[in-house]
Amino acid sequence: xxxxxxxxxxxKLIDALDTDLDLSWQDLxxxxxxxxxxxxxxxGASTRRAKTICRECTVRTSCLEFAIVNSEKFGIWxxxxxxxxxxxxxxxxxxxxxxxxxx
Numbered sequence: 001x002x003x004x005x006x007x008x009x010x011x012k013l014i015d016a017l018d019t020d021l022d023l024s025w026q027d028l029x030x031x032x033x034x035x036x037x038x039x040x041x042x043x044g045a046s047t048r049r050a051k052t053i054c055r056e057c058t059v060r061t062s063c064l065e066f067a068i069v070n071s072e073k074f075g076i077w078x079x080x081x082x083x084x085x086x087x088x089x090x091x092x093x094x095x096x097x098x099x100x101x102x103x
Contacts, residue, residue: 005040005074012072025062030054040075047076054079068092 026032030053031039038050054060054076064078068085077085 002042006036009040009074012070021066023066025059025066028059029063030057039077047081050076051079 031050034053038053041047041050054063057063057079060078062078064080064085066072067075067077067080068088071089072085073082075082080088
């Protein structure tokens, strides 16, 4: 993982810790103690091993939700890449706009 990416990730985590977010799910994560490079691969590198670890994680949903809500730009969170999470955010935005128009 590049120094810039690592710095951005650490800044995001510090920001999260400065809020009232419940991050206790992290203590139960399968990735705890795993090589961070698996979850923050260089562009073009495989994400297969990280996604395999996430697939069997009991806190996958909490992890994914954290990344979506906080617009996490790097890494595998909840078993999904940034591109996959961006798609979910767009779908949620569209659904919210439709719901607002229907009200």
